[in-house]
Amino acid sequence: MDQPANDLIKLSTGNFTVEELEAIFSALPAEVSFVDKNDIVRFFSNKPDRLFLRGKGALGRDLRLCHPPRFQAVMQQIIGDFKSGKEDRVLFWRSSHKDKFISIEYIALRNENKEYLGTLEVVQDISDIRILEGDRQELVYTKKG
Amino acid sequence: MDQPANDLIKLSTGNFTVEELEAIFSALPAEVSFVDKNDIVRFFSNKPDRLFLRGKGALGRDLRLCHPPRFQAVMQQIIGDFKSGKEDRVLFWRSSHKDKFISIEYIALRNENKEYLGTLEVVQDISDIRILEGDRQELVYTKKG
Numbered sequence: 001m002d003q004p005a006n007d008l009i010k011l012s013t014g015n016f017t018v019e020e021l022e023a024i025f026s027a028l029p030a031e032v033s034f035v036d037k038n039d040i041v042r043f044f045s046n047k048p049d050r051l052f053l054r055g056k057g058a059l060g061r062d063l064r065l066c067h068p069p070r071f072q073a074v075m076q077q078i079i080g081d082f083k084s085g086k087e088d089r090v091l092f093w094r095s096s097h098k099d100k101f102i103s104i105e106y107i108a109l110r111n112e113n114k115e116y117l118g119t120l121e122v123v124q125d126i127s128d129i130r131i132l133e134g135d136r137q138e139l140v141y142t143k144k145g
Numbered sequence: 146m147d148q149p150a151n152d153l154i155k156l157s158t159g160n161f162t163v164e165e166l167e168a169i170f171s172a173l174p175a176e177v178s179f180v181d182k183n184d185i186v187r188f189f190s191n192k193p194d195r196l197f198l199r200g201k202g203a204l205g206r207d208l209r210l211c212h213p214p215r216f217q218a219v220m221q222q223i224i225g226d227f228k229s230g231k232e233d234r235v236l237f238w239r240s241s242h243k244d245k246f247i248s249i250e251y252i253a254l255r256n257e258n259k260e261y262l263g264t265l266e267v268v269q270d271i272s273d274i275r276i277l278e279g280d281r282q283e284l285v286y287t288k289k290g
Contacts, residue, residue, distance in 0.1 A: 009154050009166070010163075011148075011163065011170070011191075013191045014188030015187060015188060016179060016187055018154070018156065019262065020187075023254035023263075024265055027265050029250060029267060030175065032169070034161060036165065041159075042160060045158065046158045054158070059159050081286070087289075091285075092282060093274075093281045094282075101277070103274055107174075108172075109169060109172050111150075111164055117164065117165055120169055122174060126271075129271050136237050139222060139235060141232045141234065144232075
């Protein structure tokens with residue numbers, strides 16, 4: 001069951017309703033997925049036109065069931081190094097994924113006591129921001145798409 | 146009062162605790178700020194080393210009280226065009242902000258009925274991703290900080 005859309009979620013630096021938080025994740029220029037400290041897929045952002053498709057069927061399942069076999073070993077190593085505290089971030093990139101230049105970043109999530117809480121995957125189409133030059137201060141809207 | 150850290154927040158594509166959500170926003174490679182449909186500053190992500198400093202004093206205040214006068218007119222126009230439904234996104238960039246190349250994006254937040262919920266500001270240091278070339282498939286951790 002989803003929470004009521006007007007339930008207020010209070011964080012240390014502000015608050016939002018469930019409906020507002022859903023909209024924030026959908027609008028983010030990057031798509032995120034979250035696996036928790038027990039390697040369970042807990043959340044993916046509901047972004048339109050995702051580069052990496054995610055289905056609700058993955059929610060609540062072990063991370064290892066959601067990646068092709070050829071990624072298993074590297075995913076296990078990353079998660080292991082994050083859990084041990086040895087590493088915090090790793091960046092991959094592909095110059096041609098569905099004709100886009102994309103970055104794929106894995107980031108260790110930790111609480112204030114540095115305890116491991118899980119791993120965030122952040123996938124971003126950087127085709128357009130890669131080629132920015134100079135400055136843009138005037139108001140030019142992005143074409144609707 | 147902050148919510149208990151283990152309160153479960155349920156969205157349409159997964160769930161997380163308050164503690165996990167705090168960690169997700171802190172880890173995101175972009176810093177975000179949220180103003181609601183009434184132009185009230187409601188949230189900013191608690192990211193370390195923010196490019197644009199945000200203080201808790203801004204929370205609950207009108208957006209107009211939080212920007213230098215020279216940005217007032219353009220902010221008003223953006224918010225107005227987002228509220229009317231005419232526009233959805235605008236991107237600015239600066240090639241040299243504290244020696245970093247940064248992007249500053251404003252994105253209209255809407256619910257499933259296309260009703261305006263507010264505006265998201267996304268600020269990102271793109272210095273490093275701008276200069277990526279080719280592909281990176283092997284595991285190379287990002288240096289700690």
